[in-house]
Amino acid sequence: MTIYFYKVWQPYGCFSNFSPHPIEIQGTYWPTVEHYYQAQKFVGSEEAIIIPSIHAAATPEEAAALGRCGTRKLRYDWEMVKTDVMRAAVLKKFITHTDIQEILLVTGDEVLVENSPTDYFWGCGADKTGQNHLGKILMSVREEIRQLVRG
Numbered sequence: 001m002t003i004y005f006y007k008v009w010q011p012y013g014c015f016s017n018f019s020p021h022p023i024e025i026q027g028t029y030w031p032t033v034e035h036y037y038q039a040q041k042f043v044g045s046e047e048a049i050i051i052p053s054i055h056a057a058a059t060p061e062e063a064a065a066l067g068r069c070g071t072r073k074l075r076y077d078w079e080m081v082k083t084d085v086m087r088a089a090v091l092k093k094f095i096t097h098t099d100i101q102e103i104l105l106v107t108g109d110e111v112l113v114e115n116s117p118t119d120y121f122w123g124c125g126a127d128k129t130g131q132n133h134l135g136k137i138l139m140s141v142r143e144e145i146r147q148l149v150r151g
């Protein structure tokens with residue numbers, strides 16, 4: 001059975017990058033994966049001045065709105081690095097928070113799908129044909145943590 005998730009308040013909401021699970025990466029604490037991911041779009045770019053505002057955003061929705069502002073230029077290599085950036089953040093989230101790690105592990109080998117009606121890259125999109133990269137990352141993180149737990 002495929003497990004669909006999207007909004008934080010829906011079933012499996014802890015799989016959303018908007019869930020309130022802080023992560024620490026290279027000595028900096030980020031309130032959510034979404035805060036971290038949106039900020040990384042500008043690392044080393046001429047728009048890097050926006051990073052502290054994204055970090056301080058009161059909600060992941062606000063962080064996403066800042067990062068998605070169409071007039072800001074993203075770092076030149078963003079398309080090449082964005083899935084690695086996301087995977088590192090999602091792995092950190094599920095290693096740090098053992099309560100949701102358990103929820104992830106209990107999904108066994110089920111297919112996980114971000115049921116975004118608009119996102120055909122991270123999610124499956126409105127017609128379910130999207131690439132579902134977030135779901136794929138979660139499944140690969142699940143496998144990596146399984147190996148770590150088994151030792």
Ligand SMILES: Nc1nc(O)c(N)c(N[C@@H]2O[C@H](COP(=O)(O)O)[C@@H](O)[C@H]2O)n1
Binds near residue numbers: 007037
């Ligand atoms: N708008 C929105 N609301 C949510 O609750 C979501 N989980 C998402 N999806 C996330 O949006 C991020 C992609 O952002 P960019 O389009 O690359 O700026 C990614 O974290 C998705 O999982 N969207």
